[in-house]
Each structure stands twice: as C-alpha cells, then as structure tokens.
Amino acid sequence: MYARSVSGRTLSFGVSGMLWRENLVMYDRETDSWWAQATGQAIEGPLKGTTLQMRPSDMMTWKEWRARHPRTLVLSKIESGRTRGTSDVYTRYHDGGNLGVTGRTRLNTGGVGAKTRVLGFRFNGKAFAVVLDDLASEPVLVSAVPGEPFVIAGTPDGSGARAFRAGPHAFSVRQGAVLVDEATGSEWSAFEGLAIEGDLAGTRLEPVPATLAYWFAWRAFFPDAAVLRRTRAPSRRDRAERPTSDSCADPHPTLTAGGIHRDPACCASWGPSSCPPWCNVRERRGAARGDR
C-alpha cells in the first residue's frame, strides 16, 4: 500500500507484465518508470531512485476485518473497464513448490522455510521479518532489538499481523494480546497499538508499515533481514521443522467444505502439524502480496 503522490504529482500505476526478483514490476503512466512493488522504489526510467511512501495497511480475513470495521466499504467484484489478457501465468505457482515463476530465484533462505509466511517491515534502513506462525499460539511478540523494540501482534485467527514501534515503553505481555508497560502499569491492546486502561489510556503506538510475504521473496529484496523470534524457550510448534519444498508427501488431505478446500502445497510448506487458514482457497490460489 503506497501513497501515489510523488513530489507534488499524482501517479497512476499499471502492471508492466514483468517481474524482478520474482516480484511485480509496476509502471507509472505518467513517466513510464518501472517500480519494484516490494520496495516502492523506481528501478528504471525518469523517476529511478524515487521511493513511494508506504502507508500502513492490514491483511487478514474478511471476517476479522469486518468485525473491526463494521462500516467498511469493500471493492466490488463487478468488473469494470478492460478485461484484456489473463493472469493464468501465475495461477499454478501457488499450487507447487516453485520459488517464483521465472526459475531465477536465489534459494538462499537463511534457515527459515522458503515459503514460510512472514510479516516483513523496514525501519531505519534495516529489514525485519516475523514468522507468522510464531504468533499462532501467543499472538504478541515484543522484540528485543537493541535500541528499537517493536511490538508485533497477530489477529486472533492467525490470518494477519501488525507491527508497532514500542517507543519509550518497556512492555510485558500480561495475557493474550494485552500488554502492560512497566512505567505506569497501563494496559494496552497490542493489536490496536492503543493504551486502553490506566494513566496512558488513549495513547497510541506508532504503526510500522508492514507486508505479508513469503520469506524467500522478502529475503530476495532484503538479504540481511533479521528474523525476530521469541527469546524464551520456543513452543513445540516453533521447533517443528518445516520443509522448504513441497517435495515431501502431503500430510493434509484435501478438505472440502462449502466450496473451500485446502491447498495441499500450501499446507505442506507449513510442516506436518498445522495448516494455516490462508491455505483455504476457493477461486484463486495464494495469499502472498505480489510475491510470485
């Protein structure tokens, strides 16, 4: 999610049909510069070197989003305008073990399963990633990055997550998704980044724009990305070894219920014991932003 304004000019973007580092290359109709979707940076053309301002957005299930925003608007699916071409070139990608569609992806994935889904964000020139599955059993992670602590909070259904700067606060997790800051003992909703009880009630944490991505795709852009994990003993779930490809046998029989079924390759990429909700698919496959 980016602001379209650059130096006082509003750009509009189209799909170039190209990928770079297995990620969507956008073009702007005003200057025909090429933009890397993952970073918002122009990589070619008159605006090369310019970076779009990223703005906070969420990714989660419709049920979770609607519960939080009952008056939300939602994009209609009635097609308007052009319907040229097809995106079939992508649709099989999420079915398989492919890392990207062009066969050029670097497979240096740093010990985390390549198709593990992470919440990726950048701050002060550094890139970070949190393994979404780490938030499944305990939804809040207070990172111990020296000098810049973050609060990472997952949705109750594990479908999405948010990142905030902890700022001056030293937080401990009280229960579930409630944080307490040491200085005042105020209670905070981690997912809202908002103090809800105590002296600081009403105070907000600064959100950090973040994106859900496959680990290999995030790492292709940010090879030095630090993976933030809990510092105490990991849960059994965290320790479970996850395969980096779909070459192993599918332990998850395809489930059909109400037209929804599980994508077996997606399940397999998450290891033998769990199949996250985003592996449920109906019309189209996949739930990784721009990462093909």
Place this chain on the structure above:
Amino acid sequence: MISLVLAAALGVAAAPQRPWTEVAVIDGDPVMRGLPKDGIPAIDRPVFVRADDATFMDDDEYVIGVFDGAIAKAYSTWHLNGHEIVNDTLGSASIAVTW
C-alpha cells in the same frame, strides 16, 4: 545456474505456461517479462459496496484493509489476483493498493 539446478530438484519442472524473457538486468538481477504491458488490467475506477451488501465475500477470504481513522476499505486478494493494482483514493489521499 545453481538456482536452476536446485529448482529442477525441487520439481519446478512444471514449466510456466508462457515463456519468460529477460529484458533487462538491474542490480545484477534479471527483469523477466511474462506478459504484455497491461496484460493484467489494473483497476482505475474502483467501485465499492457496503459490508452488509457484500454477499460475494466469504468469511475466510483474505483482504487488504486500509483505515484512515474515518473510512475503512477492503480489497479481496482473490479478486486482486486478476488485477494486481488498484489506483484509489482514501479521503484526500491518493493510494495504490498493490498485490
């Protein structure tokens, strides 16, 4: 080369349906073209409906959501698979929803 060998080992033999053509190299990595420009049509005039009227949405359908303190908008990722980009506004801000 190494990635190609490993890719084959991972069963990537499932070749893309269209050929990918290298059109440029930027910072050491190839820019690969697989579709013509606008082969996937971005949405330029998005139409929205209220949540209560959105009978086409499933509970477990993933959305990208954005909220500016007053207006909340959601974009189905299943729908965005066929468009990739929505050129939109949120209040007075111009935004690009990308997928």
